[in-house]
Amino acid sequence: MNADSTTSDITRADCLARDAQDPLAPLRERFDLPEGLIYLDGNSLGARPRAALARAHEVVAREWGQDLIRSWNTAGWFDMPKRLGDRLAPLIGAGPGEVAVTDTTSLNLFKALAAAIRIQAEGPHAARRTIVTERSNFPTDIYMAEGLAGWLERGYRVRLADSVEELPGAIDDDCAVVMLTHVNYRTGYQHDMAALTRHAHERGALIVWDLAHSAGAVPLDLGGAEADFAVGCTYKYLNAGPGAPAFIWVPQRHQAQFQHPLTGWWSHAKPFAMAHGFSPVDGIGRALCGTQPVVSLSLVECGLEVFEETSMEAIRAKSLALTDLFIELVESTCAAHPLGLVTPRAHARRGSQVSFTHPHGYAVMAALIARGVIGDYREPEIMRFGFTPLYTRFADVWDAVAILKDILDREDYDVAATRGAVT
Amino acid sequence: MNADSTTSDITRADCLARDAQDPLAPLRERFDLPEGLIYLDGNSLGARPRAALARAHEVVAREWGQDLIRSWNTAGWFDMPKRLGDRLAPLIGAGPGEVAVTDTTSLNLFKALAAAIRIQAEGPHAARRTIVTERSNFPTDIYMAEGLAGWLERGYRVRLADSVEELPGAIDDDCAVVMLTHVNYRTGYQHDMAALTRHAHERGALIVWDLAHSAGAVPLDLGGAEADFAVGCTYKYLNAGPGAPAFIWVPQRHQAQFQHPLTGWWSHAKPFAMAHGFSPVDGIGRALCGTQPVVSLSLVECGLEVFEETSMEAIRAKSLALTDLFIELVESTCAAHPLGLVTPRAHARRGSQVSFTHPHGYAVMAALIARGVIGDYREPEIMRFGFTPLYTRFADVWDAVAILKDILDREDYDVAATRGAVT
Numbered sequence: 057m058n059a060d061s062t063t064s065d066i067t068r069a070d071c072l073a074r075d076a077q078d079p080l081a082p083l084r085e086r087f088d089l090p091e092g093l094i095y096l097d098g099n100s101l102g103a104r105p106r107a108a109l110a111r112a113h114e115v116v117a118r119e120w121g122q123d124l125i126r127s128w129n130t131a132g133w134f135d136m137p138k139r140l141g142d143r144l145a146p147l148i149g150a151g152p153g154e155v156a157v158t159d160t161t162s163l164n165l166f167k168a169l170a171a172a173i174r175i176q177a178e179g180p181h182a183a184r185r186t187i188v189t190e191r192s193n194f195p196t197d198i199y200m201a202e203g204l205a206g207w208l209e210r211g212y213r214v215r216l217a218d219s220v221e222e223l224p225g226a227i228d229d230d231c232a233v234v235m236l237t238h239v240n241y242r243t244g245y246q247h248d249m250a251a252l253t254r255h256a257h258e259r260g261a262l263i264v265w266d267l268a269h270s271a272g273a274v275p276l277d278l279g280g281a282e283a284d285f286a287v288g289c290t291y292k293y294l295n296a297g298p299g300a301p302a303f304i305w306v307p308q309r310h311q312a313q314f315q316h317p318l319t320g321w322w323s324h325a326k327p328f329a330m331a332h333g334f335s336p337v338d339g340i341g342r343a344l345c346g347t348q349p350v351v352s353l354s355l356v357e358c359g360l361e362v363f364e365e366t367s368m369e370a371i372r373a374k375s376l377a378l379t380d381l382f383i384e385l386v387e388s389t390c391a392a393h394p395l396g397l398v399t400p401r402a403h404a405r406r407g408s409q410v411s412f413t414h415p416h417g418y419a420v421m422a423a424l425i426a427r428g429v430i431g432d433y434r435e436p437e438i439m440r441f442g443f444t445p446l447y448t449r450f451a452d453v454w455d456a457v458a459i460l461k462d463i464l465d466r467e468d469y470d471v472a473a474t475r476g477a478v479t
Numbered sequence: 480m481n482a483d484s485t486t487s488d489i490t491r492a493d494c495l496a497r498d499a500q501d502p503l504a505p506l507r508e509r510f511d512l513p514e515g516l517i518y519l520d521g522n523s524l525g526a527r528p529r530a531a532l533a534r535a536h537e538v539v540a541r542e543w544g545q546d547l548i549r550s551w552n553t554a555g556w557f558d559m560p561k562r563l564g565d566r567l568a569p570l571i572g573a574g575p576g577e578v579a580v581t582d583t584t585s586l587n588l589f590k591a592l593a594a595a596i597r598i599q600a601e602g603p604h605a606a607r608r609t610i611v612t613e614r615s616n617f618p619t620d621i622y623m624a625e626g627l628a629g630w631l632e633r634g635y636r637v638r639l640a641d642s643v644e645e646l647p648g649a650i651d652d653d654c655a656v657v658m659l660t661h662v663n664y665r666t667g668y669q670h671d672m673a674a675l676t677r678h679a680h681e682r683g684a685l686i687v688w689d690l691a692h693s694a695g696a697v698p699l700d701l702g703g704a705e706a707d708f709a710v711g712c713t714y715k716y717l718n719a720g721p722g723a724p725a726f727i728w729v730p731q732r733h734q735a736q737f738q739h740p741l742t743g744w745w746s747h748a749k750p751f752a753m754a755h756g757f758s759p760v761d762g763i764g765r766a767l768c769g770t771q772p773v774v775s776l777s778l779v780e781c782g783l784e785v786f787e788e789t790s791m792e793a794i795r796a797k798s799l800a801l802t803d804l805f806i807e808l809v810e811s812t813c814a815a816h817p818l819g820l821v822t823p824r825a826h827a828r829r830g831s832q833v834s835f836t837h838p839h840g841y842a843v844m845a846a847l848i849a850r851g852v853i854g855d856y857r858e859p860e861i862m863r864f865g866f867t868p869l870y871t872r873f874a875d876v877w878d879a880v881a882i883l884k885d886i887l888d889r890e891d892y893d894v895a896a897t898r899g900a901v902t
Contacts, residue, residue, distance in 0.1 A: 088544040097548045104544035109536070112774065116535045120721055121511045121527035125520045125853060133721060160769030162743035163586065170630070191755060196744035196769065199757040203742035207593070209632050216755070242753075291770070298543055298556060298773035319626035320585035321619035330665075330858055332614060332639070334622040346583030346619065347714070349775030350721035351535065430548060435753055 062461075064388040066381070071450035079366075080374050084447045086362050087295070094452045094459075096431045099241075099269055099409050099442030102295030108358040115354045133350050137322075138340060140353070141303060143360045144294070147368060148267060148286065149277035150305050156343045157303045157356055158322075161268055161289050164304035165200050167316040167343055168285035169233060171306070172262040173204075173212070174315050176232040181260050184232035188261070190223060191216040194241045197266055201235055220245065224255055231261040238276075239269035239407030242434045244399040246274060246407045250281040257282070268292060271303070272359075273375065273408035273444075275368040278305055285310065293408065293444060295359035300352050304343045311339055320345035362446055374445035375408040378453055382410050382441060385457040393464040398438065408444070413437040416471050420460075423469035429456045485884075487811040489804070494873035502789075503797050507870045509785050510718070517875045517882075519854045522664075522692055522832050522865030525718030530781040538777045556773050560745075561763060563776070564726060566783045567717070570791060571690060571709065572700035573728050579766045580726045580779055581745075584691055584712050585623050587727035590739040590766055591708035592627050592656060594729075595685040596635070597738050599655040604683050607655035611684070613646060614639040617664045620689055624658055643668070647678055654684040661699075662692035662830030665857045667822035669697060669830045673704040680705070691715060694726070695782075696798065696831035696867075698791040701728055708733065716831065716867060718782035723775050727766045734762055743768035785869055797868035798831040801876055805833050805864060808880040816887040821861065831867070836860040839894050843883075846892035852879045 075081055087103045089095060095103060119127040128134050141155030148155070158164070169187065176184055187201050198214060205212035217226040227234055234256045239246045249265065256263040265286040270276055272293030278286050286305040290296035306314050315336070321327050322344035325335045336342040363371075383397060396413040400406045414420050417437040424431060424439075431441040441456070463469055498504055510526045512518060518526060542550040551557050564578030571578070581587070592610065599607055610624050621637060628635035640649040650657055657679045662669045672688060679686040688709040693699055695716030701709050709728040713719035729737050738759070744750050745767035748758045759765040786794075806820060819836040823829045837843050840860040847854060847862075854864040864879070886892055 088540075090545050090547075093547075095547060101543075101548045103547065104539065109539050109544070112535045112539045113532070116527065116532050116720070116778070117511075120524075121532070122513050124513075124516075124518060124526065125524045125855065126848075127721070159583075159586075160743070160771075162769030163582075163741065166741060195747075195753050195755060198755065199742045199744065199747065202757055203740040207631070207740040297539070298550070299770045299776070300772060300774075302769075317626040317630040318586065318589060319622045320583070321622065324618075324622065328858075330618050332618060332621060334625055346585030346725075347722045348583075349723055349772040351723075351778065352772030352775040353722070355539070355774065425549075432548065435751075 062389055062392050064385055066385060066454070068451060068454045071454040074450040078374065078450070080370060080445050081449070083362060083365060084449065087447045089447060092428055094429045094456045096429065096441040096443065096448070096456060098295070098444035098448070099273070099292050099440070100432055101298055102292055102359065102444065103447055104297070105295055105358040105362055107361065108297060108355045111355055111358050112351065115351050136350070136353055137344055137348060140356050140360065141340060143357065144303055147276065147363055148271055148288070148305065149279045151279060151308065153339055154307055155303055155305050156340045157290065157301050157353065158344050158348055159301060161266065161287050161302040162196050162200050163318065164287035164302050164343070165197055165235070165264065165266060166204055167318055168264045168287055168304060169201055169204050169235060170316040171310070171314045172233040172264055172285060173208070175310070175313050176262060181232060184230050185210070185212050186230045187212065187214045187233045187235055188226050188231045189214065189216060189235045191218050192240060192242070193237050194266065194268065197235060197237060227256055227259045227261055229260070231259060234261050234263040235266070236263065237266040237268060239274065241269055242398070242411060242438055242440065244407040244409040244411055246400070246405050248404070249276070249283065253281045253283050269407055269409070272363065275372050279307065290356050290359065294356070295362065295446070296356040297352060300356050301348060306340055306343055311342070314342050318345045322346060371445045375443055376403050376406070378443040378445065378448055378450065379406060379408065379410050381450060382443065382453050382457065385454065386412065386460065389457060389461045390464055409440060409442045411438050411440045414439060416469060419469040419471045419473045420463060422473045423463045424460060427459050427463070429459050485812055485815050487808055489808060489877070491874060491877045494877040497873040501797065501873070503793060503868050504872070506785060506788060507872065510870045512870060515851055517852045517879045519852065519864040519866065519871070519879060521718070521867035521871070522696070522715050522863070523855055524721055525715055525782065525867065526870055527720070528718055528781040528785055530784065531720060531778045534778055534781050535774065538774050559773070559776055560767055560771060563779050563783065564763060566780065567726055570699065570786055571694055571711070571728065572702045574702060574731065576762055577730055578726055578728050579763045580713065580724050580776065581767050581771055582724060584689065584710050584725040585619055586741065587710035587725050587766070588620055588623050588658070588687065588689060589627055590741055591687045591710055591727060592624055592658060593739040594733070594737045595656040595687055595708060596631070598733070598736050599685060604655060607653050608633070608635050609653045610635065610637045610656045610658055611649045611654045612637065612639060612658045614641050615663060615665070616660050617689065617691065620658060620660060650679055650682045650684055652683070654682060657684050657686040658689070659686065660689040660691060662697065664692055665821070665834060665861050665863065667830040667832040667834055669823070669828050671827070672699070672706065676704045676706050692830055692832070695786065698795050702730065713779050713782065717779070718785070718869070719779040720775060723779050724771060729763055729766055734765070737765050741768045745769060794868045798866055799826050799829070801866040801868065801871055801873065802829060802831065802833050804873060804876050805866065805880065808877065809835065809883065812880060812884045813887055832863060832865045834861050834863045837862060839892060842892040842894045842896045843886060845896045846886045847883060850882050850886070852882050
C-alpha cells in the first residue's frame with residue numbers, strides 16, 4: 057500500500073452514475089433490504105426476496121392450514137426437491153434431473169463422498185484410501201470427511217494439502233477422492249474447476265466440489281468440467297432463507313452407481329408401497345433421505361426466481377466491477393492503515409467477496425456493523441465483505457469504504473471487544 | 480362383529496354433550512381447521528396452530544428480512560435446536576439438555592444407531608453384530624438401519640422379528656441394538672417401553688425408540704424406562720408443520736460416549752473457531768450436524784406451546800375416549816360390512832389411532848376424503864384414522880362414522896380407483 061495517498065479519484069457521484077447505468081439495478085427492488093443498511097454479508101445469509109413473505113404465508117396458511125395432508129400431492133410437496141433442483145441446475149451447469157434440493161450441505165457432502173468412495177472401491181483403484189482436501193477448506197467439510205473416513209474401518213484417511221500449490225501433488229496414487237470448496241470461504245480464492253477436475257481424473261481420482269460460495273456468485277459449468285459430484289448452499293448467494301435446504305448434483309453418468317448409507321424412504325423406488333428391503337429409485341431421487349422441511353424448502357423458489365431475470369454472466373461482470381471497486385477504494389483511501397488484501401487480484405481466481413486482514417479485524421468489523429455496514433469476521437484477523445450483484449449498489453461500496461476509512465482514521469473501534477458475537 | 484345390529488345407542492347429542500364437558504375443548508381454537516372438514520390424519524400431518532402464521536411472518540419479515548445475519552444471535556437461531564428440545568422434553572419424560580430438535584427422524588435414527596453400535600463395540604459385547612427390529616416397523620427405519628449396517632463392513636446385519644411375540648426371543652446374544660417404533664404406524668399397537676427396555680438390557684443390548692407416533696400422542700417416560708436413545712417426529716401429533724425438523728434424545732448418562740459419523744460444524748466444541756480437527760461439544764449439542772432450516776424450525780415452538788396448557792395425562796384420557804368411541808360406533812353401526820379392527824382394544828397397547836381393514840380400503844378411504852373425512856390408507860387394506868385430542872371433537876367422531884356407514888351401506892366408492900394418490 058501507499059501510505060502517502062489517502063484519497064481516491066473515484067467520487068460518490070461516479071458510483072451513483074454507475075448504478076444508474078447498471079442493467080441489474082432494477083433487481084434490487086426484488087429484495088427487502090433494511091433502510092440505511094449496507095449489507096455485505098450475502099455470502100453468509102442472502103437478503104430476503106420480497107416474494108418470500110407472500111410465499112411463506114401461502115405455504116403456512118393455505119397449503120398446511122387448509123389443504124393439510126393433501127398438499128403432498130396438490131401443492132407439489134413431494135416433487136419439490138427435484139423441481140427446485142431443475143430450476144437451480146442452469147446456474148451451475150447441470151442438466152435436468154441432476155440436482156436435488158434437500159438436507160444440509162454437510163449431509164449432502166457426506167452422501168457424495170460416500171458414493172465416490174464406493175465407486176472407487178468397486179473399480180480399478182479399490183486399494184486407494186485417501187480423501188484429499190485443503191487445510192484451508194471450510195472446517196465442517198473436513199469434519200464430515202473425517203467422520204465418514206473414521207467409520208469406514210478400512211483405513212480411510214483425510215489428507216490436508218497446506219497450500220494451493222501443494223494440492224496437485226497431494227492427489228497421488230492413494231487418492232480415491234478429491235474434495236474441494238470451489239471458492240474459499242475466508243479468502244475468496246476461486247479454484248480452476250476444469251483444470252483440477254482434469255488433473256484429478258488423470259490421477260485416477262474422483263472429485264467432489266462444494267459450491268457453497270460459488271452457486272449464484274460465479275458462473276459454473278459442472279457438466280463442461282466433467283466433475284463427479286457437487287454440493288452447495290442455497291441460503292448464501294441464492295437467497296433462499298436462513299438454513300434453507302442445500303443442494304446436491306449427481307450427473308447422469310454416475311446416477312446408477314450413486315450409493316450412500318443415508319437410505320431413507322424418499323429415495324426408495326416405491327416410497328408409498330411400504331416395502332421391506334431398500335430399493336433405490338432411479339435418478340437424482342436417490343440422493344434424498346427423509347421428509348424435508350416444507351416451509352423452508354418452499355422459499356428456495358423465491359430466491360431462484362430472481363436469477364431467471366438475468367444471467368450468471370451479467371452477475372459475474374457486476375461482481376467483478378464491485379469487488380474491483382472495493383479493493384481500489386480501500387487501498388487508495390485507507391492506505392495509511394495496516395490492511396492486507398487476502399483475496400486474489402486476478403479475476404479468474406476471485407469469487408464474489410473481498411477479505412482484508414487487520415490486526416484488530418474483529419474490533420473494526422464490530423465498529424462497521426455498529427455503523428450499519430454488515431460484513432463478518434473470520435479467524436484470524438480477517439474482515440470479510442460479500443458482494444451480491446442482485447442487490448449491492450456501487451454507491452454502497454463507496455459508502456462502506458468511507459465508513460471504514462472513518463473508523464480506521466479515528467481509531468473508533470474497541471480493541472477489547474469480546475470475540476464470538478459476530479457471526 | 481354382529482351383522483344383526485347396525486345402529487348404536489350413542490347419539491350425536493351424546494357426543495355434543497361430551498364436547499361441552501371436555502376440558503380440552505377450548506384448545507381447538509388454538510388451531511386453524513378448515514370449516515366442515517373432519518381431520519383424522521393428525522398422525523401424518525398435524526393441523527396448523529394459529530400462532531404459526533404470525534410466527535412465520537415474524538421470522539421471514541423481521542428476523543430474516545430486517546435483522547439478517549444478526550438474527551443468529553439476536554433472534555436465538557443458534558440456540559434454537561436445544562431451546563426447542565428443552566421445551567419438548569417434558570412430553571417424553573426427558574430431562575433438560577437431553578433433547579435437540581434437528582434434521583429428520585431418519586437421520587437422527589442413523590446417529591442414534593451409530594452411537595449405540597459404537598458404545599457396544601467398545602464394551603463387553605463388542606462381538607455382537609445384530610440390530611433387532613420388527614418386520615412391521617416403519618420401512619424407512621429399517622432402510623436406515625440397513626444403510627448403516629451395510630457400510631460398517633464388519634458384518635453387521637438387521638434381524639426382523641415377525642411378530643410382537645417373537646420379539647423378546649430375537650433379542651439374543653448377538654443383538655447389539657434393539658430398534659423399535661413405540662407405536663406402530665399401521666396398526667396403532669403400542670409397545671410396553673419399560674418392559675422391552677428392561678428385557679433388552681437384561682440381554683446386554685441397547686435400545687433405540689422411535690417415537691414418531693407417540694410424542695404428543697401418549698404419555699412417555701424415557702427416563703423412567705431407562706431407555707438408551709430415542710428419536711421422533713414433530714410434524715405429526717406435535718403440530719410443528721410439514722416436514723418440520725425431528726428430535727433426538729440422548730440421556731445424560733450416554734452423552735459423553737455419543738459418537739456418530741455425521742460430524743458437522745454445529746456439533747463442534749468451538750463452532751466459530753474454524754478449528755481444524757473435530758472436537759465434539761459436551762452435551763446434546765453433539766447430536767447436531769449442519770445448519771438447520773430456521774423458518775421451519777421456528778414453527779416447532781408454536782406446536783409445543785399448546786401442550787403447555789394441558790397435560791399428557793389429560794390428552795391420553797381424551798385420546799382413549801375418542802378411540803373407544805370410534806371403535807364402538809364403527810363396530811355397532813357398520814357391523815354389516817367386512818371391517819376388521821387391527822388396533823388393540825387393550826388401552827395399554829393402543830396409540831392414538833384406529834385402523835380398520837376393508838377389502839376395498841383404498842377406495843373407501845378415497846370416498847371418505849371426497850366427503851370431507853380425512854384419514855389415510857396404508858397397504859394392505861388398512862384405513863387409518865388418527866385422533867388428536869387437542870382439536871378432535873367427539874361429534875367429529877360421530878359424524879365421521881355416519882359418513883363411513885353411508886359410504887359402505889350405499890357402496891358409494893370406486894373399487895377401480897387408482898392407488899397411490901392418497902398419502
